[in-house]
Structure formats: structure tokens, C-alpha cells
Amino acid sequence: MSHEVGPDDLMRLLDGELPPERHAAVEAHVRTCTECRRDYTIFQRMKGDLRSMAFENGNGPSLWDAVSRRLFRPSGWLLLGVGSVSLAAWGIVSYMTSPEKLWTKLATGAVAIGLALLLLSAILDRLRDLRTDRYKGIQR
């Protein structure tokens, strides 16, 4: 395009972004210049195909279902956490103040602490593996 109408003008004409005072001149040029008319027609067809492009959006549920689930999930975890800690604390206090023998209390406490430590170390191992797992993104 080596004339008074440049590629930017052609784009602006195509997209309806030319100022009114320039519009008529560019349009007239495109009508008479073979090279510009050919370019304009090709770009116009491409634009048309793009506009009508039927990108499938997936027939799944609206994104809102998934978004809302994830928005409310932290509240669920928080309630579960607070509830569990309260119940555990109440259980421990009740058990420790119960008329059971001391050695029974100590043995039960050791079992509970042991289980908690094992669970915690398994969770930490899993988290460490996740951070370095090269195949975590692979969908099976």
C-alpha cells in the first residue's frame, strides 16, 4: 500500500473506527484501488468468520455453580475446623476430669497423640511430594 491510504486506514475502515472526515476518502480509494480492495475483501471475510466463530462453550453447567461452590468452600472448612477443635477440646477436658484411672488416661492420650503425629507426618510428606511432583499436571 504505497499510496495515501495506509494499512492503518484500512483497518480502521474495516472496524468502523475512521473519523467521519476521513471515512469517505478512504472508502472511495478502496473502491478504486485493486490492491486495497482485494486486501479489504480478504480481511473482511476473515473478520466475518471470526465474528461468527461458533466456539463451543461446553454444554456443561453455568460457571456459577463451580464458582459458588468454591466461594463458599472456605466457610465450610472454617466451620468444620472450629467445630472439630471445640469438640476435641470438650472431649479431652471431659475425659481428663472423668473418674477413670490415671494410667488409662495416659495410655489413651498416647494412642491419640501417636495417631495424630502419624497423620500429620503423612500429610506433610504428601504436600512435599506435590510440590516436586513432575507429573502432577498429567491428566489420567
Added chain:
Amino acid sequence: MESSVERELVRKCQAGESRFFEPLVRAYEADAVRLARALLGDVDAARDAAQEAFLKAFRSIRQFDASRSFRPWFLQILRNQCRDALRSRRARARIEVRDTAPEGRNVPAAGEDRNCARREASETIRLGLARLDHEEREIIVLKDLLGLSYAEIAEQLEIPEGTVASRLHHARKALREVLETAGVVQP
């Protein structure tokens, strides 16, 4: 969506009333998936990215200036999300070459079912888009798929408005060359 309604919804969300986020999600989810699909190439990744972008938008909605339009702000978040997704996809060397377009493919023959021809043209364009640079693909998608004005594109890409036309020209020229190579557009 009317801007006054949108502003009101944003204000409610900023006040912590998450149920008012639903109309915003429903209003922009189609655009979001369309944009993400064009940038990422497959619909599942697009839905994931759109979902993630909506969550990020909600979590940072308190920092959003409610007097501005929600759409460009959200699209910015989504574009960043898509860019991150592409980056991590590359980092994991999981780029799937989904180029199934046979070389020398022709425009559907005249007389063929119109819908079928349109679907085929869309598919060819989509494959053409996939071969462009991210920046080229992005500007074409913002203009032709989402119908943003030059001013809105300039705001999205943080470039001067005068640069939009020349960037669009380069991007469309690149797409045209890809389609010509594939035999879809006659040089």
C-alpha cells in the same frame, strides 16, 4: 448489562454479599469462555481459566473502583490467567500440538450446507489463530471475537490507541499468511 445495575452489584459484592456476584458471572461467562478458548485452544482449559478468573475477581473486588466498568477489569484478570496457564503448560512441556488441519484444505464447496461450511470456516480460523503469537492472537480475539473498540483494546493492552490499528494490521496479516499457507485464503 446496564452500567447502573452493574455498579450496584459490584458495590454489594464489595460489601461481602457474594450472592450478588452471580448475575455478574452469568453476564460475562460466555465472553469469558470464548476469550479463554481462543487463547488457550481447548474448552476444558478455557472453563477452568474462566472459573479461576471469576474467583480472583471476587477475591479482589474490594480493590476495584466501582465507578468503572466491570467487564474490562475482569477481562484483564482473565487474560492474565490465560497467560499464566500457557506459561505453566509450557513449563510442564505439555503443549499439545492440536494441528489436525490437513494441508491444502479448501474453502467448502458451493452448495454445501451453510452451517456446515460456517463450522468448517470457524474451525480453520481457530487453527489459524492457534499458530499465531500470543500477542497477535490476543488483539484479534479482543477485536473480532469480543467486539471491543480501539479505545477499549488500548485500555486492555495498555498501549496508545493509535497503535491498535497497526498491531491489528500485523496480526491480521499474520493470520492471513497462515490461512494462505493452509490454502484457505487465495493469495
